[in-house]
Amino acid sequence: MQFLDAQAKQASQRLFETGQFTVIVNDNASIHRASKAKEIHNCWKKQGLLIFFPASYNSQMNRMEDRWLHLKRDKLRGRVFQDAYDLVEGIIEGMEHRGEPGNFEVERFIFN
Secondary structure, three states: OHHHHHHHHHHHHHHHHHOOOEEEEOOOOOOOOOHHHHHHHHHHHHOOEEEEOOOOOOOOOOHHHHHHHHHHHHHHOOOOOOOHHHHHHHHHHHHHHHHOOOOOOOOOOOOO
């Protein structure tokens, strides 16, 4: 909740400055669907933060599955990673590359 509250504050500023909403896609974990989270979704929406949930696991309906497939096949395939950090850097690079044609901004979050 604290993380999304912080994102909503940033989204509010972005909405004010650019008129653009911020979109976060959550998985369907029970914590993301909890009644407390649902109560605050409308507040976040007014601040410019939209929360979406993909369909239950179905690779044909969940577009992220398709994106992940292309990322693995096109950007990570055949590469050898020295450690987990190297793998993460490869994933970030691949996500940024995939976002460029559609002018999508990729932002990295660090969780403690």
